[in-house]
Amino acid sequence: MEMQWIKCSDWLPEIPPGKYSISVLGAIFDPIYEEINPGKGYDVNEILFDGKFKILAIGGKKGAEWIESIDEVTHWMYKPEPPKKD
Numbered sequence: 001m002e003m004q005w006i007k008c009s010d011w012l013p014e015i016p017p018g019k020y021s022i023s024v025l026g027a028i029f030d031p032i033y034e035e036i037n038p039g040k041g042y043d044v045n046e047i048l049f050d051g052k053f054k055i056l057a058i059g060g061k062k063g064a065e066w067i068e069s070i071d072e073v074t075h076w077m078y079k080p081e082p083p084k085k086d
Helices: 031-036
Strands: 022-029 042-049 053-058 064-068 072-078
Touching (some): 042 072
Antiparallel strands (some): 022 042
């Protein structure tokens, strides 16, 4: 199966029946970083989609938590299956 980026304006991830969210790969665009480093404004992260895109923030008293992305998630794709253990 070929993995391709999907524009958020075209289609959003489908949350499986019985679930509240789905974990996908997201392309996040940071316009300020793009201005400082032209051509490098995108970053790829694991994203949680529950109707809104959230990224994993690590640190603070609560440890790790999913927070709404402040930068624009422009594209996404389903995560590949992990390799099988030999």
